[in-house]
Amino acid sequence: MENTLFYDKKTGWDRMSDAEQAAMMEYAEGYKAFLDEAKTERDAVRRLQAMAEANGFAAYTRGKEIHPGEKYYKINRNKAIILFVVGSDGMHSGINLSAAHLDAPRIDIRTVPLYEDNGMALFKTHYYGGIKKYQWTTIPMELRGVVCRMTENGVESVDVRIGDKPGDPVFVITDLLIHLATEQMGKTMMKGIEAENMNVLVGSKPSKSDIETSDKIKLWVMEFLNKEYGITEEDFLSAELTCVPAFKASDVGFDRSFIGAYGHDDRVCSYPAATALLDLKETPKKTSMVILVDKEEIGSDGVTGMQSHFFDTLVADLCRADGTLFEECIERSTCLSADVCNAFDPNYPNVSERRNDARVNCGVALVKYTGARGKSGSSDATAELMGKMRYQFHKNHVIWQTGQLGKVDQGGGGTVAMFMANRNIDTVDCGVPVLSMHAPFEVIAKLDLFAAYNAFKAFYQMEQ
Numbered sequence: 001m002e003n004t005l006f007y008d009k010k011t012g013w014d015r016m017s018d019a020e021q022a023a024m025m026e027y028a029e030g031y032k033a034f035l036d037e038a039k040t041e042r043d044a045v046r047r048l049q050a051m052a053e054a055n056g057f058a059a060y061t062r063g064k065e066i067h068p069g070e071k072y073y074k075i076n077r078n079k080a081i082i083l084f085v086v087g088s089d090g091m092h093s094g095i096n097l098s099a100a101h102l103d104a105p106r107i108d109i110r111t112v113p114l115y116e117d118n119g120m121a122l123f124k125t126h127y128y129g130g131i132k133k134y135q136w137t138t139i140p141m142e143l144r145g146v147v148c149r150m151t152e153n154g155v156e157s158v159d160v161r162i163g164d165k166p167g168d169p170v171f172v173i174t175d176l177l178i179h180l181a182t183e184q185m186g187k188t189m190m191k192g193i194e195a196e197n198m199n200v201l202v203g204s205k206p207s208k209s210d211i212e213t214s215d216k217i218k219l220w221v222m223e224f225l226n227k228e229y230g231i232t233e234e235d236f237l238s239a240e241l242t243c244v245p246a247f248k249a250s251d252v253g254f255d256r257s258f259i260g261a262y263g264h265d266d267r268v269c270s271y272p273a274a275t276a277l278l279d280l281k282e283t284p285k286k287t288s289m290v291i292l293v294d295k296e297e298i299g300s301d302g303v304t305g306m307q308s309h310f311f312d313t314l315v316a317d318l319c320r321a322d323g324t325l326f327e328e329c330i331e332r333s334t335c336l337s338a339d340v341c342n343a344f345d346p347n348y349p350n351v352s353e354r355r356n357d358a359r360v361n362c363g364v365a366l367v368k369y370t371g372a373r374g375k376s377g378s379s380d381a382t383a384e385l386m387g388k389m390r391y392q393f394h395k396n397h398v399i400w401q402t403g404q405l406g407k408v409d410q411g412g413g414g415t416v417a418m419f420m421a422n423r424n425i426d427t428v429d430c431g432v433p434v435l436s437m438h439a440p441f442e443v444i445a446k447l448d449l450f451a452a453y454n455a456f457k458a459f460y461q462m463e464q
Contacts (some may be wrong), residue, residue, distance in 0.1 A: 009362040009389050012399035012447045024450040028259060031449060032249035035261045036164070039244045040144050041102040041294045041304075042227045044267065048081050048274055048292065049073060055278040055296075057083060060314070066090070066321050068275055069283040074314050076293075079304040082314055084289035085460075091324040094332030095315070096460050097289045098273040098426070099306065100339060101296035104263040105129035105438050107136060107173070107198065109145070109241040114202070114233060117217040121203040125173075126195075129297030130413075133193040135439050140170035140417050143199070145177075145241035149231050154458070155238070158229045163246050167418050171200050171245045200243055246441040257361070257446055264298065264442040267336035268432045268449055276456035287318075288460035298417055306416040312423070327424075334385070335427040336459055337417035338452075341365050341403040343433030343445075358403030359434040360444075363451040365403035367429035372405075372412020379421035381428035388464070389428060396458035399451040403433060430455060 016024070038044035052073045060072035068088040075081050080102070087093070106128045113123040127133065142163030148155050163170045175193070176184050184192055203224075206216035213219055225231050231239075249261035273290045280288065295305030302308065312326075319326045344357045358365040366389055371378030393400045404414055421427040432452050435443040 005257045009359050009401045011361050012363050012451060013361060015399055024446055025256075028446040029455060030275075031268070032259060032261070034271050035249040035259075035263055035267060038102070039104075039142065039164075040242060040265060040268060042146065042240075043144065044102040044270070044292070045075060045078055045081045048083070049075065051274070051278060052083055057278075060084075060317075062317050062414065064321065066318060066439075076308075077304050077311045079294040080292060080310060082289060082291045082311065083274060084287060084318075084326060085277065085280055085284060086289040086318075087284045089285050089287075091287060091315075091319045091322040091329045092332075092336070093286050093413070094283065094329055095287045095289050096462055097333055097335045097420070098277075098338045098430075098456055098459065099291045099293070099335055100270040100273050100419055101266045101306070101416065102270055102292050102338075103294045103297050104244075104265060105131045105297055106142065106268070107243040109143075109200070109236075109239070109243065111239075112236055113236055113241075114218055116215040118202055119217065119353065120201060121217045121221045122199040123171075123202055123243075125198050127198065128242070130438055132189065132439070133195060133198060134175075134189060136198065137173045137175040137193060139440055140172060140246040141243040142168075142246045143171055143241060143243055146240070147235050148238040149227060149230050149235040150227075150238075158231065159240060160229060163189055170190065172200060172204070173198050173200055179458050190296065226287055226426055227288050242296070247441055257427075258443050259446060259449070260441050260443045262442070263439055264432070264444050265340045265437050266338070266431070268434065268444050269340060269430075269452060272432075272449060272453035273336075273338045273456045276453050277460060279457065280460060284460055285463045290338075290456075295414070300416055300419055306419045331424050333425045334388075334432040334459075334462070335417075335420040336389075336456065337415050337420060337427055338431055339346050339415040339417075339429055340431045340434045340437060340444075341370075341429070342405055342437060343435050345435055351406050353404065353407050356402065356404045357406065358401055360433055360435070361402040361447045362433075363399035363448060364455045365401050365431060365433055365448075366393075367403045367405075367431070370405050370412070370414050370417065370429060372414075373409055377414040377418065379418040379427055381417075382426065385426045385428050388462075389430070389459075391459055392462050393455060395449070395455070396461075398455045398458050399447070399457060430459075 055069040110124040207219040245262040252260040254259035300306040369378040369380040432448045
């Protein structure tokens with residue numbers, strides 16, 4: 001009787017066959033390769049486009065007729081992408097939509113970054129997203145991004161990528177040696193590393209040029225960049241360059257049950273949301289769609305964030321092509337806001353609530369509400385939607401649990417859920433629990449990753 005009346009989070013390992021566990025481990029290898037490639041939103045979009053085209057998806061253009069079973073993608077400024085499969089009901093019955101983000105905390109390079117000081121060349125930076133600044137010192141980092149340089153005929157984009165290939169140099173933000181850190185160690189963790197001092201070391205070799213300048217080391221760096229990429233210092237004014245951790249995604253633990261990597265938040269949800277759609281074998285009844293955007297870590301603003309009209313414009317185009325009223329499609333749609341949640345960490349139990357926080361290896365987590373202090377900044381999913389997703393997951397044998405973001409008044413955070421709910425779309429958060437979230441090296445369980453893939457696959461097949 002207790003088994004039917006009581007609820008408890010149970011490990012998923014007892015509910016998986018040997019074949020399912022083997023499939024899980026194989027799926028994790030594909031995800032690790034994706035993580036190593038897709039360390040910026042631009043790299044992620046480029047990789048997802050290639051994956052989509054390999055699975056029969058084509059670029060959608062406005063005015064194109066749509067038919068059930070057709071597969072399309074739409075890219076927004078190289079930093080966001082929508083993938084969709086047209087359902088047998090067309091747009092009239094709404095969309096089964098998953099929404100995730102491709103950006104992650106990182107160290108952005110400033111507009112005028114390069115300077116020389118005491119025999120070293122450095123880049124000025126501005127951190128992106130919520131980070132613990134001390135975690136980003138003394139780790140090897142790659143330099144990735146794009147520079148839009150001026151030519152005689154206009155503007156040309158040049159991709160920059162240094163630090164990910166064997167033999168490449170890496171970059172670093174230095175820290176103060178312990179022998180001189182008495183004052184620093186007395187500060188709070190928030191103040192121990194000052195943002196203005198998070199400058200990236202990029203060189204120390206002086207140029208042999210005859211040009212008269214006191215900045216010979218800076219000159220050498222610019223000579224290198226000009227030779228390799230054809231850029232000048234002024235071209236930094238129209239560049240998006242960022243430093244990201246140079247770690248490769250790695251198995252963690254004797255049993256290899258975890259993956260440690262940079263960027264799990266939120267690529268651990270983006271990847272299964274996308275691959276579940278790519279792997280659909282039959283035409284779904286409702287149109288199935290995944291939107292993967294930028295800027296979530298800084299509020300989802302901007303032309304590539306979830307608050308832009310990228311999604312609305314595409315859906316309006318599809319509704320016009322299908323003869324469906326846009327508002328009718330939207331109000332009949334359902335969204336899984338595919339974002340991570342915290343995993344209960346036994347090293348830090350005091351900030352969590354054991355009964356309600358998600359646990360590793362218990363599956364993908366449905367999170368009814370996020371927010372902070374009285375659910376501020378949360379869409380708070382309806383009981384009806386929670387019930388519908390419970391039924392769909394149980395029917396398809398998805399390993400899942402519920403989660404929340406720590407104890408009440410302990411802190412808090414938000415996702416893109418409220419921005420989709422504000423459009424009049426039933427929305428609930430659904431994501432993978434993460435240890436060390438927002439650190440340069442985050443940790444997730446492979447079981448929870450695979451459960452997310454199965455959850456999104458079941459969701460895309462949902463008929464009501």
